Amino acid sequence: MSLFISAEDNYMAFGLSGSTDRSEMVGSDATIAYLDGYLGYALDYNITAKAPCVKVLGQYKGVCKDMLLGGFDSNQLHTAVRENGINIITYRRTLISADPGDQEYRTQGWSYVVWAVGKLNHNKEPMFHDIYPKWNLKLELNRKEQSSDCFAFTRSKESFQETWEAGEIFDRTIRTFTATLGPSGGRRGYQGITRMTTTGLVWYINGLLAPEIWLRRGLTYSFKIHGGNNPHSAEYYHPFIITDEAHGGFDMLSEEVQQKVRVLAGVEFTRRGQPKPTAAGPLCISKHNDKDRRLDDDYPTFNKFNRSLLYTCEEGDAAILKVTPNTTWPDIVYYNSFTHPNMGWKIHVVDSYARTSSGAFMGLHVGTLLLTLCVTRLLPLVLQ
Numbered sequence: 001m002s003l004f005i006s007a008e009d010n011y012m013a014f015g016l017s018g019s020t021d022r023s024e025m026v027g028s029d030a031t032i033a034y035l036d037g038y039l040g041y042a043l044d045y046n047i048t049a050k051a052p053c054v055k056v057l058g059q060y061k062g063v064c065k066d067m068l069l070g071g072f073d074s075n076q077l078h079t080a081v082r083e084n085g086i087n088i089i090t091y092r093r094t095l096i097s098a099d100p101g102d103q104e105y106r107t108q109g110w111s112y113v114v115w116a117v118g119k120l121n122h123n124k125e126p127m128f129h130d131i132y133p134k135w136n137l138k139l140e141l142n143r144k145e146q147s148s149d150c151f152a153f154t155r156s157k158e159s160f161q162e163t164w165e166a167g168e169i170f171d172r173t174i175r176t177f178t179a180t181l182g183p184s185g186g187r188r189g190y191q192g193i194t195r196m197t198t199t200g201l202v203w204y205i206n207g208l209l210a211p212e213i214w215l216r217r218g219l220t221y222s223f224k225i226h227g228g229n230n231p232h233s234a235e236y237y238h239p240f241i242i243t244d245e246a247h248g249g250f251d252m253l254s255e256e257v258q259q260k261v262r263v264l265a266g267v268e269f270t271r272r273g274q275p276k277p278t279a280a281g282p283l284c285i286s287k288h289n290d291k292d293r294r295l296d297d298d299y300p301t302f303n304k305f306n307r308s309l310l311y312t313c314e315e316g317d318a319a320i321l322k323v324t325p326n327t328t329w330p331d332i333v334y335y336n337s338f339t340h341p342n343m344g345w346k347i348h349v350v351d352s353y354a355r356t357s358s359g360a361f362m363g364l365h366v367g368t369l370l371l372t373l374c375v376t377r378l379l380p381l382v383l384q
Contacts, residue, residue, distance in 0.1 A: 011126050016103040017112035023136045028114050029103040033089040040080020042091035044073040049234040061234035071101040110138040119197045128200035163192030164302040167211030172353045178224045180204045182286035186296030196342045203344045210345040217325045224318035226284035239277030239338035241266035248336020265323045277338040281319030286311045325349045
């Protein structure tokens with residue numbers, strides 16, 4: 001079986017549907033294929049939820065490698081090359097796999113299949129797909145009469161337009177922030193603003209899509225969290241955290257990597273050293289109102305995109321996370337989800353607020369200011 005991908009940093013997913021009567025991604029048995037330099041990969045995955053692979057109460061759920069689920073990789077890579085701007089990856093797999101988590105490729109009748117194209121994250125794991133079919137797809141193996149249903153590759157000549165204006169919260173009077181969830185907004189939204197991949201959901205802070213936030217040292221701020229508090233949900237359980245690491249998804253990291261991350265808020269550790277989130281509130285989320293999310297890039301501004309969404313909120317009080325940045329905090333930290341990567345963005349920690357003559361935001365840092373004053377005063381003495 002051969003898979004073709006145009007963009008060099010994209011993956012191609014293909015496999016048997018999770019349903020016997022339609023193309024369904026959840027429940028599917030899929031292959032994730034991509035090139036990493038000169039090396040090709042065609043990895044065996046099971047998809048149990050529209051979420052990256054996370055551990056839910058000790059059990060892996062989401063887009064997970066078969067090996068994590070107790071199975072094994074049934075694919076055998078044959079060739080992997082890049083020709084004329086196209087990644088071509090060929091692999092093979094037995095029709096009936098010995099892995100109980102794999103589905104059988106039927107040689108009689110039709111089988112529904114799924115496919116998608118998306119970007120890999122910084123750990124070479126598939127993130128939420130950008131391209132996928134609108135209709136059901138069927139595959140018939142071992143057909144008696146040969147026929148070709150393939151069509152030639154096409155390239156879009158439409159150039160990508162500018163991203164939406166990045167959200168910023170720079171207000172010395174604000175002490176409370178409300179964090180809810182919403183769609184990432186395609187290439188104009190989170191991907192374009194942060195230059196990072198996305199899981200499909202991101203934090204909306206005070207109604208803005210993943211804005212940069214300015215906090216002043218010594219002041220206390222409250223974050224009202226509405227990211228979902230059901231730990232059984234792989235897709236909608238997002239405790240809020242603040243760390244010195246840009247990507248988040250702290251719970252997905254290995255113990256070795258976790259030790260390199262400085263957690264500033266939202267996580268406490270048990271006596272055994274296990275991380276435990278502290279800021280998980282009822283789910284409040286904006287969703288596409290029966291519209292195709294592949295059309296997100298058609299909206300010229302975030303405001304127009306946001307007005308097209310349908311907002312719902314579960315009952316219950318928000319989880320409150322109070323933070324008081326101090327002199328030990330770095331000048332830039334990040335808010336994110338405890339469970340999923342790439343859902344938040346930057347927090348600028350400053351000693352005082354200021355604006356430049358052009359209206360741009362500027363945070364003053366005492367250490368830098370004192371050093372500048374010292375150099376300014378000493379320089380005339382050195383020159384004498």
